[in-house]
Amino acid sequence: MRILIIGGVAGGMSAATRLRRLNEDAEIIILEKGPYVSFANCGLPYYVAGEIEERSKLLVQTPESLQARFNLDVRPESEAIAINAQTKEVTVKNNKEEYTLVYDKLILSPGAKPLIPPIEGIKEAENIFTLRSVPDVDAISTYIDNHKPEKAVVIGAGFIGLEMAESLVQRGLNVTIVEKAPHVLPPLDEEMAAYIAKELHDKGVEIYTELAASAFEESGKVVVLENGEKLESDLTLLSVGVKPNTDVALTADIETGFRGGIVVDDHYETSQKDIYAVGDAIVVKQQINNQDTMIALASPANRQGRQVADIISGLDRFNKGSIGTAIVRVFDQVAASTGLNEMQLKSSGEQYDVIHVQGKSHAGYYPNAGTVLLKLLFNPASGKIYGAQAVGTDGIDKRIDILATAIKAGLTIQDLPELEFTYAPPFGSAKDPVNMAGYAALNIIEGVSESIQWHELEEKQSDGHILLDVRNESELIANGQLPNALNIPLDSLRERISEIPKDQPVIVSCHSGLRSYIAERLLKQNGYKVKNLDGAFALYSTIRPERIIK
């Protein structure tokens, strides 16, 4: 049996090595368009930054090592340019020749390629780069070494854009980010992304949002924005998204679907018999709402590659879909998410509720505990968890990994308090932020607490709600005041309760939401109509700094 694999990175190489372990006698040929296989995609920005020092570390495997260990016939710089599904042949082009290969089974793992919008002047520009491969990173590094650029513009503030913005700052460049969406890090919701925007700002990165580049002038030295503003750029990184690499699939009339991705059945077979596809190029089911989506992440690609190898080898597997879990470090802050965000929930018409909890990465009384801000999106009737997002300096990966596991397992918010985590002071708390998020969501579902979101405060205040801030005076002085707020510290609330007019609805806030919830309960049981400002001052002052009185 001859198995051909097009694409030698995550999905393709996982398939190849698993196939070999299950089929010692199969002939396995991997065609890779680029010069390298099995390289560390996700490490590329860190190599630009110099955090990964040796280029060789990016090259996890070589054709020679794969030949020696797995008896794989790996052919780099070999592009599959056509597939004939009837004759089961693939036409291959390398720098010397074109030739055809017949196959018994064909696996497509072509990945995705950077979107390059047809912006005026883009072709004439000499300083615009994308980042997807080792040659890309070589080109950027060489350019930096030779041209000593001082100013960089990063167009697109997704995961790669932000990692590269940081890397370019580490290399000494002045960086400006341009993002078409209303906020950086569009996969996260606005108020969570605001923490990352603040971190970028604090580290000297300028940010333009709700603006795209409309032209490049002077061979790319000037980036013209939609509003006419011009940015100088010695080096421009374009990271406005990716699209599936379906060129060769289309030569075999393979069906494509959502956003041009390759359609596969739950055994990864395409519309053409014996042709399978995995990785960034395929359409997958979002497990949470069962809708079509595309997820360009290494983890699902690796899983799919292994599963398709199992399927071809006769083992019982099927593609259950993905939920999408991702993380990005931006200087000293980390942001991560799993499942659906608010925009996705709105567009798929789901009823959802939101809570934010702020906790510590480990016991507060042990040194160096970081703040963990955790957002949970859930169904207010069933408690089903739709998604989670977190930002902070430490322990963000752990909380989102736990919640990704909970979502995959179909746990509800009612289950989160029951989870038993490792606890010793350097590692966690007796009540982990994940437990706390469960308690907070349960309070909402059971009506023990009611909340409003940050974007509702201004309107509620105009409507005659009293804003009660229960922080201490020292905190008001140190961190600033909420607009038009009555201040009564929580520990004085019982004795000063008569200062709050009983005929007006009250919104309570504190720093992180813990004390305001206690105040909410106290006031509610004294006959007040009260809601809690979810996320409290810490969140509000990050997303609405202009409303804070210092």
Added chain:
Amino acid sequence: MRILIIGGVAGGMSAATRLRRLNEDAEIIILEKGPYVSFANCGLPYYVAGEIEERSKLLVQTPESLQARFNLDVRPESEAIAINAQTKEVTVKNNKEEYTLVYDKLILSPGAKPLIPPIEGIKEAENIFTLRSVPDVDAISTYIDNHKPEKAVVIGAGFIGLEMAESLVQRGLNVTIVEKAPHVLPPLDEEMAAYIAKELHDKGVEIYTELAASAFEESGKVVVLENGEKLESDLTLLSVGVKPNTDVALTADIETGFRGGIVVDDHYETSQKDIYAVGDAIVVKQQINNQDTMIALASPANRQGRQVADIISGLDRFNKGSIGTAIVRVFDQVAASTGLNEMQLKSSGEQYDVIHVQGKSHAGYYPNAGTVLLKLLFNPASGKIYGAQAVGTDGIDKRIDILATAIKAGLTIQDLPELEFTYAPPFGSAKDPVNMAGYAALNIIEGVSESIQWHELEEKQSDGHILLDVRNESELIANGQLPNALNIPLDSLRERISEIPKDQPVIVSCHSGLRSYIAERLLKQNGYKVKNLDGAFALYSTIRPERIIK
């Protein structure tokens, strides 16, 4: 309504504060035998070490702060000495008087107390300490300051014993550990605990196992072991376990059960109406095998405290039981576990299989990735996960927290490869050790791989199995050789396969188990009868260092 709570730490105080949030008008009185409430139990060893510098950090709340914020009547140094369940009265003794309090609801959260075995000379000793409370830690600190002890003996190598061993080393003492069980850290299995034993040894701590202290001589200055050996000790820490603090419960004829713990129904009510109990003193269901157990951990105690408050307030909650998740840092190593270990599985008669996988805390190509050794115990038929253990320098808490979530959710080993975790090079890998553990277990269940455990190797070798080590020569020189092993590096295996006699069963090993599995598959498909040495050289050389040839 008057609610009395006996015990003002984790469970008791969680109950009190939640009760207040739900019942502004209830009278809530907390009786605490010791001088402090709501203190940071788990932080005590770190205060001895000096890692937590300020004593005040251990005191999370005070009676005054709890009065101001929660209107709680907190009475420290007030011991409940008797309960009359018929008249609903508790007799309280403080340093001035005895008095009685009537209650509508009574919550017992008395905790556990250190076991003090009746060893000869223990009462005469002046240098023997236990660690459970702030006064305990004060006593130890004062003793160290005043007596400048040089040699310490820690009796009992459980979590607290090991944390204190490290803390005493940090304070400059020479530490010897004495443990009655066959290995340190008895909650973990032998080969996992061996990594911690090695770390202790590397840091200069001497260890005696399978030995108890049989006497103390010279006012405790000499610890006599069962075998007659004598250890000098300037300071002895006794940490041989805890027992439930049931003195006051027994005055009300409250039913006790497993290991003397208080028996409660699934609403935490004891055998006496309107008397509830939570925390370390109660018998709980181990959720995995539904057997009675006792779990002295802060996390379940906090949850139970909150739940009993909900139940008393009319909310629908019940005690689902616990699985037990714990972690300990011992110098530069971390060990954690969740669910059942091998001893527990054997004693409850479960069929189980074992795999060990060794992975990295984050992408190997990004700096400072630590090794994560993960052990999974599962049912070979159903794939049900019984327990997990991990050791390493970094990322141990995350993996055990994920697996604790998986166990709570009833996930099987088939589900582990499906889990989607955050991946960027500083945080994880495209295939996390948890995913890899799932793949490895699935290989065992599906017969793709067969393994033997470290304790089976010697016997198999005597039985005529060939031991094939597929590491490279440089590794053999650097790390040592397995006994009587044939060495063929994996990448030469196909060409040198004829060197392996085909009529004998083969056991393969490499460093961590990845290459040996590839070799196993290669040989199997060439007609050999092969098993994999689970955990490979890395594990074997840690638990059986005396068999390694250097």
